[in-house]
Amino acid sequence: MAERADTDADRGVQTPKKMSPWPLFVAVGLAVAEVGIVMEGLYPVAVAGLLLFVGSVAGVVHEAGYVDRPWKLLGALGALLMVAGVGVLYSQVGVDLLSALASDSVVVVRGYAILGAGIIAVVGGLAGRFVVDADRAVPE
Numbered sequence: 525m526a527e528r529a530d531t532d533a534d535r536g537v538q539t540p541k542k543m544s545p546w547p548l549f550v551a552v553g554l555a556v557a558e559v560g561i562v563m564e565g566l567y568p569v570a571v572a573g574l575l576l577f578v579g580s581v582a583g584v585v586h587e588a589g590y591v592d593r594p595w596k597l598l599g600a601l602g603a604l605l606m607v608a609g610v611g612v613l614y615s616q617v618g619v620d621l622l623s624a625l626a627s628d629s630v631v632v633v634r635g636y637a638i639l640g641a642g643i644i645a646v647v648g649g650l651a652g653r654f655v656v657d658a659d660r661a662v663p664e
């Protein structure tokens with residue numbers, strides 16, 4: 525009977541001991557964000573989906589070992605969302621972004637949803653860095 529690859533120490537074959545949940549959340553976050561942005565009136569769903577997406581991407585990258593803590597990446601992805609949201613607003617109203625508040629355009633509201641998700645992600649990244657990891661900065 526053939527040996528299982530995950531128990532074969534002679535060949536050096538290793539399989540992961542656990543599966544990561546992050547890819548599921550990345551996919552769900554992207555799908556929910558898309559539905560919330562495309563469907564008119566579901567803008568809170570868009571914000572939640574975008575937050576789930578960027579948070580999950582930061583989690584994947586942290587779990588893979590590319591970053592020590594996920595907070596800077598979460599803030600950077602939030603800043604990218606803010607740039608995208610401002611870009612959508614700029615495409616509709618031009619330089620006067622405050623006049624977009626009076627606009628009835630659904631595209632403008634979508635831009636505000638993306639911008640809002642970016643702001644929340646940046647605040648979450650800052651809170652994680654300065655509140656959650658505050659005890660890590662204290663030398664022992």
